[in-house]
Amino acid sequence: xxxxxxxxxxxHIDVVPTLPLYRSAPPLEVRLEDFELYAxxxxxxxxxxxxGLSRGKKSEEMKNLxxxxxxxxxxxxxxxxxxxKDIISHFVLRLVYSRTEDxxxxxxxxxxxxxxxxxxxxxxxxxxALMAEFDLPYRVASNAELESVKEGLKQVAQSFGxxxxxxxxxxxxxxxxxPELVAGRRVFIHKGYAYVxxxxxxxxxxxxxxxxxxxxxxxxxxxxxxxxxxQEKDRLTPIVEALCSSYLGPDYSQPREFAEIxxxxxxQIAKSSFPLCMRHLFEKLREDHHLKHGGRMQLGLFLKGVGxxxxxxxxFWKAEFSQRVGSERFDKEYAxxxxxxxxxxxxxxxxxxxxxxxREGSILGQRDHPGAKIVLEFSRNNNVTCKVSTLGQREQLGxxxxxxxxxxxxxxxxxxxTLDLIMRLERGIDGNWAIVWSEVKEVGPKVVQPQKPTIQxxxxxxxxxxxxxxxxxxxxxxxxxxAHRQRGSSEIVALGVSESRALPPVERQGDASSRVDGVTPxxxxxx
Amino acid sequence: xxxxxxxxGTADMEIDQREPLNGERSELNxxxxxxxxxxxxxxxxxxxxxxxxxxxxxxxxxxxxxGCDESYFGRREFSFTLDxxxxxxxxxxxxxxxxxxxxxxxxxxxxxxxxxYSVDPAKRxxxxxxxNNVFTPVExxxxxxxxxxxxxxxxxxxxxxxxxxxxxxxxxxxxKVIDPALRDDFGFNHILWVYSGRxxxxxxxxxxxxxxxxxxxxxxxxxxxxxxxxxENSQKKVSLTSSALHPFLLRSYKVLEEFFxxxxxxxxxxxxxxxxxxxxxxxxxxxxxxxxxxxKWQDNKKSSISKENINVDRWKxxxxxxxxxxxxxxxxxxxxxxxxxxxxxxxxDMEVSKHMNHLLKAPxxxxxxxxxxxxxxxxxHCEEFDPTAVPTLSKLLEEINMxxxxxxxxxxxxxxxxxxxxxxxxxxxxxxxxKSCxxxxxxSYNAKLQHxxxxxxx
Numbered sequence: 001x002x003x004x005x006x007x008x009x010x011x012h013i014d015v016v017p018t019l020p021l022y023r024s025a026p027p028l029e030v031r032l033e034d035f036e037l038y039a040x041x042x043x044x045x046x047x048x049x050x051x052g053l054s055r056g057k058k059s060e061e062m063k064n065l066x067x068x069x070x071x072x073x074x075x076x077x078x079x080x081x082x083x084x085k086d087i088i089s090h091f092v093l094r095l096v097y098s099r100t101e102d103x104x105x106x107x108x109x110x111x112x113x114x115x116x117x118x119x120x121x122x123x124x125x126x127x128x129a130l131m132a133e134f135d136l137p138y139r140v141a142s143n144a145e146l147e148s149v150k151e152g153l154k155q156v157a158q159s160f161g162x163x164x165x166x167x168x169x170x171x172x173x174x175x176x177x178x179p180e181l182v183a184g185r186r187v188f189i190h191k192g193y194a195y196v197x198x199x200x201x202x203x204x205x206x207x208x209x210x211x212x213x214x215x216x217x218x219x220x221x222x223x224x225x226x227x228x229x230x231q232e233k234d235r236l237t238p239i240v241e242a243l244c245s246s247y248l249g250p251d252y253s254q255p256r257e258f259a260e261i262x263x264x265x266x267x268q269i270a271k272s273s274f275p276l277c278m279r280h281l282f283e284k285l286r287e288d289h290h291l292k293h294g295g296r297m298q299l300g301l302f303l304k305g306v307g308x309x310x311x312x313x314x315x316f317w318k319a320e321f322s323q324r325v326g327s328e329r330f331d332k333e334y335a336x337x338x339x340x341x342x343x344x345x346x347x348x349x350x351x352x353x354x355x356x357x358x359r360e361g362s363i364l365g366q367r368d369h370p371g372a373k374i375v376l377e378f379s380r381n382n383n384v385t386c387k388v389s390t391l392g393q394r395e396q397l398g399x400x401x402x403x404x405x406x407x408x409x410x411x412x413x414x415x416x417x418t419l420d421l422i423m424r425l426e427r428g429i430d431g432n433w434a435i436v437w438s439e440v441k442e443v444g445p446k447v448v449q450p451q452k453p454t455i456q457x458x459x460x461x462x463x464x465x466x467x468x469x470x471x472x473x474x475x476x477x478x479x480x481x482x483a484h485r486q487r488g489s490s491e492i493v494a495l496g497v498s499e500s501r502a503l504p505p506v507e508r509q510g511d512a513s514s515r516v517d518g519v520t521p522x523x524x525x526x527x
Numbered sequence: 528x529x530x531x532x533x534x535x536g537t538a539d540m541e542i543d544q545r546e547p548l549n550g551e552r553s554e555l556n557x558x559x560x561x562x563x564x565x566x567x568x569x570x571x572x573x574x575x576x577x578x579x580x581x582x583x584x585x586x587x588x589x590x591x592x593x594g595c596d597e598s599y600f601g602r603r604e605f606s607f608t609l610d611x612x613x614x615x616x617x618x619x620x621x622x623x624x625x626x627x628x629x630x631x632x633x634x635x636x637x638x639x640x641x642x643x644y645s646v647d648p649a650k651r652x653x654x655x656x657x658x659n660n661v662f663t664p665v666e667x668x669x670x671x672x673x674x675x676x677x678x679x680x681x682x683x684x685x686x687x688x689x690x691x692x693x694x695x696x697x698x699x700x701x702x703k704v705i706d707p708a709l710r711d712d713f714g715f716n717h718i719l720w721v722y723s724g725r726x727x728x729x730x731x732x733x734x735x736x737x738x739x740x741x742x743x744x745x746x747x748x749x750x751x752x753x754x755x756x757x758x759e760n761s762q763k764k765v766s767l768t769s770s771a772l773h774p775f776l777l778r779s780y781k782v783l784e785e786f787f788x789x790x791x792x793x794x795x796x797x798x799x800x801x802x803x804x805x806x807x808x809x810x811x812x813x814x815x816x817x818x819x820x821x822x823k824w825q826d827n828k829k830s831s832i833s834k835e836n837i838n839v840d841r842w843k844x845x846x847x848x849x850x851x852x853x854x855x856x857x858x859x860x861x862x863x864x865x866x867x868x869x870x871x872x873x874x875x876d877m878e879v880s881k882h883m884n885h886l887l888k889a890p891x892x893x894x895x896x897x898x899x900x901x902x903x904x905x906x907x908h909c910e911e912f913d914p915t916a917v918p919t920l921s922k923l924l925e926e927i928n929m930x931x932x933x934x935x936x937x938x939x940x941x942x943x944x945x946x947x948x949x950x951x952x953x954x955x956x957x958x959x960x961x962k963s964c965x966x967x968x969x970x971s972y973n974a975k976l977q978h979x980x981x982x983x984x985x
Contacts, residue, residue: 192713
């Protein structure tokens with residue numbers, strides 16, 4: 001594959017009806033621009049698949065999701081370019097993701113998944129044609145062979161509740177080639193050979209695809225370290241190195257006229273529309289009149305992103321900070337970084353809201369990251385005592401806390417409940433955090449006093465809550481928490497609604513005790 | 528390590544099972560029934576089959592054939608657990624004598640066998656600097672580890688580390704289910720079953736094809752064998768979702784059924800008390816049936832049936848009512864199978880099998896807690912295997928002492944009760960294995976020659 005700087009001489013390869021297998025790089029010339037853009041489009045598809053998988057979608061849902069993602073991102077105005085785009089983007093990402101073990105693993109897994117889902121949409125003839133293209137050395141089991149293992153084949157078919165059709169073609173394949181069919185006991189295995197029915201060929205081809213790609217990635221990596229990186233130092237290398245960490249969410253760097261906020265509304269908006277993490281920072285600032293560097297950077301850029309102008313920002317920060325450090329010191333020490341955020345100082349590049357890079361460094365580098373903050377918030381404002389421990393990872397955060405709720409009081413009935421709350425936060429493809437999974441377990445004794453008829457109700461419902469402990473917001477709500485998605489843009493969603501989705505433990509609580517009238521734990525937990 | 532250190536280190540060693548003194552013990556040759564580093568030194572010096580282990584781990588790459596890979600054995604990781612739990616990983620040896628000398632010198636309480644790496648594991652740091660991840664496992668036997676502790680909820684005779692002949696049946700069943708499947712389904716031939724020294728069995732599948740399986744392929748085999756999916760909290764440990772059983776499970780069920788009905792029912796007294804039969808009734812999702820059975824059995828208590836029969840009879844009731852066919856809800860029939868599977872199907876330690884770089888204790892080690900030798904088990908006669916009759920270190924030393932001095936040093940093991948095990952290891956495992964290894968080396972060498980010839984003429 002050649003990459004040319006400006007001129008483009010499209011070389012059309014024959015449009016193949018089936019899926020490309022990416023066996024070798026095509027003799028194409030690619031514009032530098034397309035090199036990057038195509039790759040980003042494909043990356044959106046792969047990240048979408050990764051996202052879907054991490055949300056535990058079923059295979060049928062995943063198949064449709066992959067189809068949808070593919071159609072949304074991999075189109076091309078020129079129909080004849082569609083296949084080229086597919087191939088080019090694959091090879092670019094192969095280069096990008098060949099560089100470390102982790103990257104290779106991720107890419108291998110996602111590309112294989114994508115291939116499998118696309119393959120499932122092919123007609124059987126096309127699947128068979130692909131098998132031929134792979135030149136798989138498998139042969140169709142002869143009738144005599146089938147006769148000898150007929151009983152086993154019949155039993156396997158029955159184990160899926162299907163009768164064995166008379167005219168099914170079976171391939172005789174070393175069992176190593178179809179690990180997933182073996183693992184699921186979905187094939188008959190005899191003397192080292194698996195008998196793979198025609199309709200299971202997808203698995204066979206996908207395994208083959210995977211092993212080819214796996215080897216190719218190693219080779220690509222060698223090529224990259226030995227020659228390409230150095231040769232392309234000034235041209236492709238920067239692109240390649242930046243691509244895998246590029247931020248693919250909406251672009252907040254361009255100010256939008258409809259999303260402009262002024263200082264006087266800011267409190268109101270913070271309350272109603274800020275994502276939790278930002279609201280926390282905001283309230284912290286109002287409370288302490290100070291934020292550490294990372295927090296200033298994060299909130300500052302966020303405020304810029306949602307449309308706070310530089311002048312207003314300076315006034316806003318000054319109003320807060322001067323209460324603590326005095327206005328003179330603010331002008332000297334802090335104003336610079338705010339102007340810097342807006343591209344008025346230093347390199348004069350306008351920073352945009354939390355690109356992936358920024359976030360990783362700043363949020364996770366800090367002692368109190370968003371997950372923990374949200375939790376601490378509960379503890380402070382409400383009668384909830386929390387023990388917070390975090391299991392931070394790169395893209396995921398786990399928050400585990402022990403909460404004792406002892407403030408539920410109604411008509412003289414007091415209740416105390418110790419809960420073990422576990423939630424997992426993940427960053428979605430748009431770069432924002434959302435709670436994707438949570439679990440509530442009752443760990444401590446419930447103390448309810450004094451006995452009253454209403455207790456029965458409360459008692460019952462609060463045990464029924466934790467009995468079904470796993471709550472997956474993604475099943476009802478496939479996108480990340482909308483509260484995190486909208487950053488003060490026009491589509492402002494009432495936070496109350498969206499948060500109740502994102503905070504299952506709270507919702508459980510709400511469920512449990514909303515029947516005890518007058519008590520709304522939602523408000524109790526500060527939502 | 529000095530001699531004093533060795534003695535001091537073992538002074539507080541715990542011994543789980545002390546064998547009762549028998550007649551022999553009172554003789555002059557009696558050796559105190561303790562596990563002791565000094566005895567271990569004698570064992571490694573006179574009895575441990577170093578050469579056989581070397582031959583096995585070389586897989587025919589012994590330098591005698593021009594086609595063999597002389598670096599092969601040297602890239603194998605051994606790891607030693609010394610006294611005081613000092614753990615030495617990444618030991619490697621490029622000859623039989625180096626292996627033997629190191630074992631004799633270090634006198635490890637436990638020897639583990641790891642994978643064959645791409646490069647000599649002892650020199651891995653040198654390669655690590657090149658940064659290209661060249662140090663990676665390339666071959667390892669497919670192994671299985673079955674441990675009795677995983678069965679604690681279905682055995683009533685012992686618990687934890689203890690085993691007796693009654694619960695050992697569960698291990699016999701495991702061998703009888705896994706071994707034929709490895710041979711008939713997966714087509715493996717060179718399979719070694721080993722007593723783990725205390726409460727379980729290990730299985731080594733040594734075919735060339737098995738040694739080269741990727742982690743993913745290993746997982747798939749382990750998953751193929753996995754039926755048991757429960758944990759202590761879920762009522763159903765085994766869920767046979769599909770309407771009919773896969774041929775492998777069907778075949779296994781025949782074994783399970785035989786042992787369940789013929790052995791476990793009465794030996795484990797599965798239905799003898801209310802607590803025990805309630806556990807089985809929990810697995811039947813139909814209230815009316817369970818209450819019917821419960822009623823029957825509670826009345827039954829008064830009438831005097833012999834204890835032997837109570838388990839068998841009650842199981843008959845369960846089977847009769849579940850299989851009678853008049854049951855409307857679908858799937859109640861398979862409850863019988865689910866119960867049998869739950870109480871007898873092998874429970875593998877999945878992680879051991881799934882990864883190439885998992886280490887496993889070498890055969891013929893001595894278990895430091897029991898003093899018993901990890902001897903091979905003949906899968907064809909595994910029901911005859913008695914873990915409580917496996918030779919212990921002290922028994923072997925007594926036998927050596929009795930033999931006296933002066934005889935040919937090489938065959939000392941042959942006069943002890945270990946002789947049988949070593950002979951079995953050689954004749955049923957090692958010799959056939961090496962034969963096929965030689966053939967394979969020969970074939971690939973010839974193919975290479977052929978290839979280079981044709982490329983030369985061209």
